[in-house]
Structures are given as structure tokens and as C-alpha cells.
Amino acid sequence: MAALILSGQSRAQFGAIARVRWQLFVNSLRTIRGRLELVSRIFLGTWFAMLGIGGALVLGLGASHFVSEGKPEWLAVLLWPVFLFWQLFPVLATVFTENFDSSNLLRFPLSYPSFFLIRLVYGSLDPATFLGLLWTLSIGLGIGIAAPSQFFWAALALGVFAILNILLGRVVFAWLERWLAQRRTREILGLLFFLVVIGFQFTGPVVTHLGRGTFPPSRQIAEQFLPLERLIPPGVAAQSISLAWRGEILSAVGALILLCGYALAALWLLHLRLGAQYRGENLSDAVARTTGPRQKLSVAPGWNLPGIPGPIAAVFEKELRYLSHSAAMLLPMVMPVVVLFIFRFTPGTAARDAGLLSRAPDLAFPAGAAYALLILSNLVYNNFGAEGTGVQFYFASPVKFRDILLAKNLAHTAVLATEIFLVWLGVCYLFAPPSVAITAATLAGALFALLVNIIAGNVLSLYSPKKVDYGALGRQRGSQASVFASLGVQLFILALAFVTLYLARAYGKIWVATLIFLALAAVAFAGYALLLSRADQMALSRREILTAELSRT
Amino acid sequence: MDASAISTQSLTRRFGALLAVDNVNLRVASGQFFGFLGPNGAGKSTTIKMLTGLLAPSSGRIELLGLDFASRSVEVKRQIGVVPEGMALFGRLTGAEYLNFVGRMYGLDRGTAAKRAAELLDFMQLADQPKALVTDYSHGMQKKLALAAAVIHAPKILFLDEPFEGVDAIASGTLKAMLQRMISRGATIFLTSHVLEIIERLCSHVAIIHQGRLVAQGSLEDLRAGVEAQAAAALPSISSAGAPALEPGEKLTLEQIFLRIVGGSRLTDQELSWLR
Numbered sequence: 001m002a003a004l005i006l007s008g009q010s011r012a013q014f015g016a017i018a019r020v021r022w023q024l025f026v027n028s029l030r031t032i033r034g035r036l037e038l039v040s041r042i043f044l045g046t047w048f049a050m051l052g053i054g055g056a057l058v059l060g061l062g063a064s065h066f067v068s069e070g071k072p073e074w075l076a077v078l079l080w081p082v083f084l085f086w087q088l089f090p091v092l093a094t095v096f097t098e099n100f101d102s103s104n105l106l107r108f109p110l111s112y113p114s115f116f117l118i119r120l121v122y123g124s125l126d127p128a129t130f131l132g133l134l135w136t137l138s139i140g141l142g143i144g145i146a147a148p149s150q151f152f153w154a155a156l157a158l159g160v161f162a163i164l165n166i167l168l169g170r171v172v173f174a175w176l177e178r179w180l181a182q183r184r185t186r187e188i189l190g191l192l193f194f195l196v197v198i199g200f201q202f203t204g205p206v207v208t209h210l211g212r213g214t215f216p217p218s219r220q221i222a223e224q225f226l227p228l229e230r231l232i233p234p235g236v237a238a239q240s241i242s243l244a245w246r247g248e249i250l251s252a253v254g255a256l257i258l259l260c261g262y263a264l265a266a267l268w269l270l271h272l273r274l275g276a277q278y279r280g281e282n283l284s285d286a287v288a289r290t291t292g293p294r295q296k297l298s299v300a301p302g303w304n305l306p307g308i309p310g311p312i313a314a315v316f317e318k319e320l321r322y323l324s325h326s327a328a329m330l331l332p333m334v335m336p337v338v339v340l341f342i343f344r345f346t347p348g349t350a351a352r353d354a355g356l357l358s359r360a361p362d363l364a365f366p367a368g369a370a371y372a373l374l375i376l377s378n379l380v381y382n383n384f385g386a387e388g389t390g391v392q393f394y395f396a397s398p399v400k401f402r403d404i405l406l407a408k409n410l411a412h413t414a415v416l417a418t419e420i421f422l423v424w425l426g427v428c429y430l431f432a433p434p435s436v437a438i439t440a441a442t443l444a445g446a447l448f449a450l451l452v453n454i455i456a457g458n459v460l461s462l463y464s465p466k467k468v469d470y471g472a473l474g475r476q477r478g479s480q481a482s483v484f485a486s487l488g489v490q491l492f493i494l495a496l497a498f499v500t501l502y503l504a505r506a507y508g509k510i511w512v513a514t515l516i517f518l519a520l521a522a523v524a525f526a527g528y529a530l531l532l533s534r535a536d537q538m539a540l541s542r543r544e545i546l547t548a549e550l551s552r553t
Numbered sequence: 554m555d556a557s558a559i560s561t562q563s564l565t566r567r568f569g570a571l572l573a574v575d576n577v578n579l580r581v582a583s584g585q586f587f588g589f590l591g592p593n594g595a596g597k598s599t600t601i602k603m604l605t606g607l608l609a610p611s612s613g614r615i616e617l618l619g620l621d622f623a624s625r626s627v628e629v630k631r632q633i634g635v636v637p638e639g640m641a642l643f644g645r646l647t648g649a650e651y652l653n654f655v656g657r658m659y660g661l662d663r664g665t666a667a668k669r670a671a672e673l674l675d676f677m678q679l680a681d682q683p684k685a686l687v688t689d690y691s692h693g694m695q696k697k698l699a700l701a702a703a704v705i706h707a708p709k710i711l712f713l714d715e716p717f718e719g720v721d722a723i724a725s726g727t728l729k730a731m732l733q734r735m736i737s738r739g740a741t742i743f744l745t746s747h748v749l750e751i752i753e754r755l756c757s758h759v760a761i762i763h764q765g766r767l768v769a770q771g772s773l774e775d776l777r778a779g780v781e782a783q784a785a786a787a788l789p790s791i792s793s794a795g796a797p798a799l800e801p802g803e804k805l806t807l808e809q810i811f812l813r814i815v816g817g818s819r820l821t822d823q824e825l826s827w828l829r
Contacts, residue, residue: 297683310661310663314654315654397655398629543608
């Protein structure tokens, strides 16, 4: 390895890559966006530095405490967070950020060892590695201060632990990169990610539920998990240090060998992935042409929506087909019902042993409907985000933007109506059927809120568009301006709804709220009609910005 | 303005200080297969974007089929088809869904749109993978789909920006045959391409844009005759520095005409001498 690094060509290649990355960074500062990115990085960097130093102090003191108290096996408690952060943080960061595509390196005359080293070294230049190394070092120093005689063995075990983490991090990243490279695997990964997020929502209720028994099963589970924990890297590293501290050298060496085995396994897995990349694996999504006889294709006609002109029906259909082809966008739509389940099974405080919505079931339907609207705002405030270069088609087609916006708004209204219906069914099943008065007030409120959101959403979709990819993993949000505006609109609606419901309650008649909401909806509808009448003018004045922003690659 | 299929008057477009298209006066008669040429950055795509409503001109006037684009854009757009630079596809639809959608946007009824979509997918050999999303198509397949979408409503004028880029030879032949048929039935095709052989083979008339200005316009024969006459008279306005020398009696190719009008540099023995 050393010979490779020292060879002239390898050194030149390492240097060239370092220079090109620096040049890319310098060039990125030419734009305002790049400069803002730098400010955000400095801010994040400061935050990470504080986190790193604070964490290092806590971990160092903790390690020193455990060793001086004669409990070195408790070092696992410190090594586990380090391990989890080191492995999970880069994965989460990948979901939300762009990454350097190192497959471009393959065109250059790089030997496999050089390619491997470059991927390993440059890939590891991330906050997780810096913080992981800092924290591992501080644990080692803590041990060394508390028991200087144990420092050598601890440094050895922690050194292997750190190498393993670096390699494992690269393995996870390399495989993740492979799955993210193809639309289908990316969408499956997105689905799994979504399910994990939903799973986390249920953790609270499940743990509380388990903790209710006379002998908490959670503790039982933890005790059963302990032997297994000692076989996982953080546990193995802690075991090795602990055994050496107790003088059980052979066992300590055994644990260290196991840790080395993990590191070698990670190295081998990384080699498998990078070897495939080096050989030029093809992860293209392009569909292959079949070689058999050509089949006569029959295309089903588009949807027939009575009373709705063809182009509006076509855009309406297109919007819903887009959603149906994207699990990443479709799945969040079920969240309102999932949240009802969570609320239903989340117990309250011990004094009042029921969740908030269980105690006030009348709130369940309005709350569920409001949440459905909130989820939909992601689409409403960035109407054209998923069109990509397709937005050019709207400008070239003989259809007025008024009709295009109307169709999109109708599609979103249909989605919301379906969601609200599902929420209503969920409320009926999980809590109690909401009263007619509450149902009417909620529907009237939702109509008003939807119209206000659609008005603001249409304007921001034209004035602050942002390209999103329905097939990509991670949150597909609109621009920052849209997010802030959306927040403002939601707060405004919430305040108005609160005042309305308060007044209705004060008069003891919920139907008053329905009337107020309907009146507000009528005003909002007038605003919506006015907006539609100006939609073409607005869209045409923004066509270059829309096209440039949404066609961005 | 006359009743040409395409006609522009002093068409100009600025991007800040850059004058991308400068006072362009184009005339394309109905039924012409018209090639629009120019070096990189000459203003071809900017012009085609203005002609199709994707970009507003800074000044000047556009008439398509005798109709003023600015005041009757919907009427005009209904009669034209476009394959723009970025292809304007909707990636998360299948090919059939996309063509159905485009057909209905151009006012076709559901049945006609579906029938034509099926025919076009079959003709373009895109029917093999009916469930595949457009985003998963290869570049060549996307080009073919974009072309299918541009003709689904049988436009009177078809604007094509580099339509053969990335399309294989077999498909390219099929597409050319389709375009020729459209011409024979009276349609007008406005084509930009960097492959001059394609323009030479397909187009009867060409225009050359250079640094935003229209520097030549007419039939291929007129252009050839003009360049030959100027070369014979050794007029300095026709640069021959970058163009290959012409043998006596040899007919100028479009590439030679283009190089003589636009100019270009040829590799001297001293330049890049280290290349093997």
C-alpha cells in the first residue's frame, strides 16, 4: 500500500484530485447560491465542531470514570453511540445532499489499488469520520489517564475499532450508492426509509405499552440482547479492553482478533463493491428492446371526466398518474391515517390513561383533515416541480396556463378529498363517528384552507419553482421561499380557524363555524378566480425562469 | 408580412448585454424542408425557442401560417409541433400515457389520441415495453418519443432541434421517411442539426445564423451558386481560409459552403504537433 501511495503516478493522481476538488469549491463561490452554501457550511462546521468537542469531553470523562471505577465493560455504552453516529450519519446525509460521483475516475488510467485508496481516502473525508476519530481518541485518552498501564492495549483495540468504522462506513456508503444509482432500487430504498420513519413513530407507544407489565419485558429483552451485544463491534472492542484490564490476556486477544475479523470482512465487502465499479459495472436504467416479433400495441383511451374539457382532463389524469407512479410521493399521503393510529394507541399520562384524541375524539376528524392538508401542501406549493423539462411542453402547447393550473388544482383537491374521506373512516373506526356538526365544520374549514393554500401555492409555483424528483430518495420540498410562505399561510389559517371555533363554542353552536368557514371560502374562491384569470400573464412573464429552474440537471 | 409558413421581422433577443439573436428576418415557404444552421452559440436554439413560444423575443415579430404569434398564440400553437432541445418529456409517465396526454392537450378526442398513440409507438418501435416509464428510456428512445409527441396532432409546421442526435441508424432512416412523407403532404419542417450531411440530404432550403445574425438564406443551389461566384471573384467577404480547397469542376458540399460563409480554422502542421 505504502509503495502505491509513494509511487510517482499515484501521488500525482491524488494531488490532481485534491486540486480539482479545491477548484470545484472555489468555482462554486462564483454564484450567490454557492456563497450561501459556504455560509451554511461554516455554520454547520461550527455546530459540528462544538458537537465534536463537547462529545469528546463527555466521552473522555466517561471513559476515565468507568475505568477508574473498575467498570471497563461499561465502555460499550460510550462506543455504541460513536459507532451508530459513524455509520448512520453519512447515510442520512446522503439522503439529503448531493455526492461526488467518483465513477468519473474510471476514465483515467488508475490502477485498482489506487482507485480503491482514492475512494477510501476521499470518501472518508466527512464530518462523521472526523468526529468518530476525535471521539475514539478521547475515549482512549480517558482510559490512558485513568489507567496508564492499559493505554497501549486500549489504543490498539480502539485503533482497530476506528479502522473498522472507516471501512464499514465506506461499505455502507458504497452499497447505498449502488442502490441509489437505479430508479427502482432507489424507490425501494425510499419505501424502506419511509417505513423505518413510520416505525419510529410507533416506538413510543410500543415501549410504553411493554413497560406497563409488572416485570417490564423491555428489560427482559435488553438482558437477552446483552450476549449478542458483546459480539457486535462496539461490544467486542469494550470487551477486549475490559478483559485486558482484568488480566485475561488470551480472551482479550481473542476479542481483538474478532474485531480484526470484522475489519477484514468490511475490507472484503468494500473490495467486492469497488471491484465491480472498477470493472465498469453498468447500472443503467434504460429499458432493453426485446428481440422477438413486434407486438401490436393497444393504448387505452385517457380518462373520461364528464363536463371537463379534454386538456383539463388530460392534465388531471397526468397529475394522478404521476403520483401513482411514485411510491415516494404517494406513501406520505397515508400518513394522516397512520398518525390517527399512533394517537389512538399512544397512552396519556398516568393520571388520565388515554391519549389526547381518545379523550377528545371530536378533535380527531378536524386534526386528521388538517394534517392531510399539511401533507398536500408539499405538492400544492410546487405545482411544476416534478415536470422537469416537461414544463416546456406547457409553453409550447395550445392550452392556457389557466387551464393547466385549474387541472392541477382539481387533481390536488381530489387527492385531499380522498384523504379526508379515509381520515373520516379512520376516525369512525378508531375513535367514534364525528358528529354531523363537526363533520360539516371540518369540511367547510378544509375547503377554505384548501382554497387559500391553492392560491398561495399557484403563485409560489410560478414565482419560486424548484425541481424535484419523485423518484429520488429523501424529502422533495419546494424552495425555501415556498416553505416559509407555506408556514405563514398555515399559521394564518390555524389562527383564523381557532378564532372561528372559539366563537362557535362561545355561542354553543358549531354550525356557526361552518357558516363562517363557508363565507371565508366564498371570499377565497373569488380570489382564486381572479388569480386564474391572470395565470397566463404570470406564467408567460416567468417562462424563462420556470424553464431554466425546472430543466436544471 | 407575407403568408409564408414561417416569417420573422427584425427578430431580436438579448440576454443582458449579450445579443443572442440580432434582427433576424426569416422566410420559410409552406411545404419546405428547411435547415437552420450555425456554429455553437450562434443563436439557433434561441431562435427556435422564440418561434415556438418557449422564449419571448426582446423585439421583432413572428408570423406562423400567416398568424401573428404574439396575439394569436393558442391558434398558432395548435398547428405546430415541437421537439425542443430538452425534449420536454414527462418522465414519470409511460410512453403510451405521455402520447395520450399530448394528443388530448392538442385537442384530439380520447379515442383518436389513443389510436394515434398506439400507431406512433408501434412505428417508432417503442411498443416493446408498454409499462416502462419515460425516465427509464434510453436517450434515443426518448428522442423518438419526443418526435412522436410532436406529430401526434398532424401539425402543419414541425420544429425539430437536433432530432437525430442519439438515434440509431435504423430509427433515423424510419424518421427521415416519416418526415419526407409529411413534406410530400404539405407540411413545413424547420430543422436544426450540427450534422450537415443530414441537412444536405433532407432540406431544400437553408439559413445560416452566425453570431446572432442571419448571414445566408435560400435554396441549397442558390447558396452554392453564390459562394462559388464569390469565390471565383475572390471576394474578401467569403472567407476561404478555413475551407478545404476546391478542385476545378467540383460541386461544393453544404459543409464547404458553411465553412466558407462562417469561416473556421484548419489545423496547421505546427499546431498540436505532439498528437500522434
